[in-house]
Amino acid sequence: MLTVNRVERIQGRIQVPGDKSISHRAVMFASIAKGKSTIEGFLPGEDCLSTVACCRGLGIDIKQEGTFLEVQGKGQYGLQEPENLLDAGNSGTTMRLLSGILAGQSFLSVITGDGSLRKRPMARIANPLRQMGAKIDGRVGGKLAPLIIRGGNLEGIDYTLPVPSAQVKSAILLAGLYASGETIVREEFLSRDHTERMLQFFGGNLERRDGSVVLKKSELYGQSVKVPGDISSAAFFMAAAAAMPGGHLIIEDVGLNPTRTGIIDVLREMGAHIRIDNIYSSGGEDLGTVIVEGGKLKGITITKEIMPRLIDEVPVIAAISALAEGTMRITGAEELKVKESNRIAAMVTELKKLGIQAEELEDGMEITGTGRISGGVVESYGDHRIAMAMAVCGLFAQEPVQIQNSECIAVSFPGFEKTLKEITW
Numbered sequence: 161m162l163t164v165n166r167v168e169r170i171q172g173r174i175q176v177p178g179d180k181s182i183s184h185r186a187v188m189f190a191s192i193a194k195g196k197s198t199i200e201g202f203l204p205g206e207d208c209l210s211t212v213a214c215c216r217g218l219g220i221d222i223k224q225e226g227t228f229l230e231v232q233g234k235g236q237y238g239l240q241e242p243e244n245l246l247d248a249g250n251s252g253t254t255m256r257l258l259s260g261i262l263a264g265q266s267f268l269s270v271i272t273g274d275g276s277l278r279k280r281p282m283a284r285i286a287n288p289l290r291q292m293g294a295k296i297d298g299r300v301g302g303k304l305a306p307l308i309i310r311g312g313n314l315e316g317i318d319y320t321l322p323v324p325s326a327q328v329k330s331a332i333l334l335a336g337l338y339a340s341g342e343t344i345v346r347e348e349f350l351s352r353d354h355t356e357r358m359l360q361f362f363g364g365n366l367e368r369r370d371g372s373v374v375l376k377k378s379e380l381y382g383q384s385v386k387v388p389g390d391i392s393s394a395a396f397f398m399a400a401a402a403a404m405p406g407g408h409l410i411i412e413d414v415g416l417n418p419t420r421t422g423i424i425d426v427l428r429e430m431g432a433h434i435r436i437d438n439i440y441s442s443g444g445e446d447l448g449t450v451i452v453e454g455g456k457l458k459g460i461t462i463t464k465e466i467m468p469r470l471i472d473e474v475p476v477i478a479a480i481s482a483l484a485e486g487t488m489r490i491t492g493a494e495e496l497k498v499k500e501s502n503r504i505a506a507m508v509t510e511l512k513k514l515g516i517q518a519e520e521l522e523d524g525m526e527i528t529g530t531g532r533i534s535g536g537v538v539e540s541y542g543d544h545r546i547a548m549a550m551a552v553c554g555l556f557a558q559e560p561v562q563i564q565n566s567e568c569i570a571v572s573f574p575g576f577e578k579t580l581k582e583i584t585w
């Protein structure tokens with residue numbers, strides 16, 4: 161159980177661990193690339209370690225020393241039939257992206273995960289991968305994991321995403337590496353495009369045409385990847401510093417891919433002062449220093465257009481909305497219901513336990529800021545983002561906030577508590 165006490169100051173200069181989305185992709189792409197890859201700044205969180213374990217289960221030699229990885233890629237057709245179940249743990253990204261790769265293999269794989277992942281929707285990837293020619297079965301008519309995949313002989317498809325999801329887009333593109341003809345993915349609002357950028361970086365034949373991604377069957381080649389700091393982890397501290405009058409926080413080497421910076425746009429619209437400095441590029445991704453000055457925030461309305469660029473940051477936005485003036489209305493966020501927990505229900509229930517005025521909407525939530533957060537015991541639902549969002553509430557609460565089942569924070573942010581202590585007084 162993590163206990164977070166009220167603080168008076170948020171100040172400091174920090175770095176956050178490597179980006180989770182990019183760490184997963186780097187390991188997977190390196191595994192199916194020809195030759196050795198190195199990965200620097202890898203996130204040694206539980207989710208990414210699940211990806212490493214699955215790739216090892218497919219016969220890939222991966223050496224890990226903290227945040228440094230060396231992967232001996234065996235080329236597109238070098239993976240071996242796994243002797244046992246592949247376990248994606250709590251990680252939707254592992255299960256969905258890896259399924260795209262497994263759809264290209266003629267051998268049999270069975271991929272499963274923990275209790276939360278086994279409840280999350282998998283038809284969204286199974287359907288397009290079946291259309292490409294893979295055989296995929298699973299519980300409840302092939303909709304839930306464990307998934308049983310026998311792939312091979314794929315054909316490209318032209319697919320418009322029915323749900324805004326970078327994981328679905330990525331699964332199709334990874335299968336597209338093995339498919340004849342062109343694989344085309346279209347989406348209404350651009351979701352995180354790390355797969356597109358990294359496929360190009362590894363030598364994949366990928367083009368972007370009028371809002372769609374077009375991929376032709378291609379071979380990847382080993383590379384050296386430097387993983388940027390995770391803006392989704394930085395978001396907890398950015399939001400806390402923004403809501404604390406007098407707060408001053410500098411976060412270095414943060415990934416600033418424009419498909420991930422919705423949190424900066426939202427905090428600015430809420431009245432926060434955020435500056436970006438020292439921008440540079442590495443491996444097709446932008447990085448930079450984020451400087452946050454704290455002050456008084458106001459509630460705003462968020463709609464579905466920004467959601468793909470903001471999705472994992474909604475819990476912490478909800479948390480600081482309690483401190484903002486007026487009402488925060490978050491809409492177009494249905495996808496939050498199918499994350500590690502139902503993040504709409506979880507946040508509303510737990511915020512109410514701290515005396516915050518919160519209400520569920522069909523596609524989001526509404527929070528009315530009173531500036532007052534009481535203390536108490538709250539639940540994480542085994543969901544890392546809920547646990548960290550509630551920790552942010554604790555920094556502003558009248559009494560300590562105790563977060564039950566907080567170990568799940570290690571899924572995406574090992575060292576969260578240590579960094580939190582370093583910047584708060």
Ligand SMILES: O=C(O)C1=C[C@@H](OP(=O)(O)O)[C@@H](O)[C@H](O)C1
Nearest residue numbers: 181253324325326327328471472
């Ligand atoms: O592609 C990715 O790395 C991710 C995509 C998002 O999920 P969806 O694709 O389900 O929206 C996000 O919530 C998740 O944390 C990571």
Ligand SMILES: C=C(OP(=O)(O)O)C(=O)O
Nearest residue numbers: 250251252253472499545
């Ligand atoms: C939704 C998340 O991850 P995943 O889908 O990979 O489990 C997350 O990290 O907030």
